[in-house]
Amino acid sequence: MGADIGDLLERDTISMKDLDGKIVAFDAFNVIYQFVTTVRGRDGQALTDSNGNPTSHLAGLLYRTTSFAEAGIKPVFVFDGEPPELKAETIEKRREIRDKAHEKWKLAVEKGDPAEIYKYAQASARIDPQVIDESKMLLPMMGIPIVESPSEGEAQAAFMLENKDVDFVSSQDYDAFIFGATSVVRNLTVSGKRKLPGKSVYVDVVPEKVDLNKNLERLGISREQFIDIALCVGTDFNKGLERVGAKTALKLIKEKGTVEEILRAKDKTDLTPSYHAAKAFFQHPPVTTEYTVKWEKPDADKMVEFLCRKRDFSEDRVMNAVQKLNAARAAKKKTTLDQWF
DNA sequence: CTTACTTA
DNA sequence: TAAGTAAGG
Structure with missing residues (x-):
């Protein structure tokens, strides 16, 4: 969640x-x-x-x-x-x-x-x-x-x-x-x-x-403070503070500035290492530059082979989808051309 | 979830 | 034509 x-x-x-x-x-x-x-x-x-x-x-x-x-x-x-x-x-x-x-x-x-x-x-x-x-x-x-x-x-x-x-x-x-x-x-x-x-x-x-x-x-908060609010409430990567929801967390951040100060005030500095780890992950998660974002023509033969032959999909429906995907590509090309003329 | 058909 | 229901795999 x-x-x-x-x-x-x-x-x-x-x-x-x-x-x-x-x-x-x-x-x-x-x-x-x-x-x-x-x-x-x-x-x-x-x-x-x-x-x-x-x-x-x-x-x-x-x-x-x-x-x-x-x-x-x-x-x-x-x-x-x-x-x-x-x-x-x-x-x-x-x-x-x-x-x-x-x-x-x-x-x-x-x-x-x-x-x-x-x-x-x-x-x-x-x-x-x-x-x-x-x-x-x-x-x-x-x-x-x-x-x-x-x-x-x-x-x-x-x-x-x-x-x-x-x-x-x-x-x-x-x-x-x-x-x-x-x-x-x-x-x-x-x-x-x-x-x-x-x-x-x-x-x-x-x-x-x-x-x-x-x-x-x-x-009136920074991106880092937004992360801190999330950490107070709890994320997939850390357990939140007890009885602290979004509104309380915002108030606390406005008062103390950082999640570290909030933990100190609550005498929960033992939690700081795990909060630091989660914060570091949100700030610098592993990502890759190795991706390409390009839309190709749908391969009707492969789709029919997989969906219809292997997974019992109706050929009518699959071909209808192929046609719609192709129509969408054609419409896109047209708008790209229109931009030139 | 979406599509296809039924109903008013 | 819009809203409700069944079917899809």
């Missing part, structure tokens, strides 16, 4: 049209996780081919990426590398939560309660290495660039934003901001609706944009 510092940030509502022609970096793991948890049949089970291979991630990536491309968005997917040792505790905690949900799912199946089955099937979803590998295979087939981060995807995406190789980072949590991403878009959907967790109720969602620098200016 990302640090709960979202309440501090003001956002502006945007429309999908504002993203026409814009390069948007997606944290691949976040997106795939969303698909694996939400692209499901009515029984709550993930979609699979006839051999039982999961296909939720493939369906999600194919349809969503295609419709984003159709809207003029130029997507780039950034994949995680090795998580830092600092994240070990968070990863273990998530695994425990997943295991507990799996036990509850088994009980729900015994009881035969459909709502509970759905809920816990979703909560116990995990991402197999195969799911990641297949995603890394499918996107290039679609002509969509992928980037492999040496460590955290959000950190790499923030770096690419800083280098002006992308216009926005798309993220549903707040980690990207701590890594310094200045232009973040949220709630990007084609349908404009999203299911409420655990309920069969749909609410309207509007895309929004958050400008970190504007927010820092308004809050």
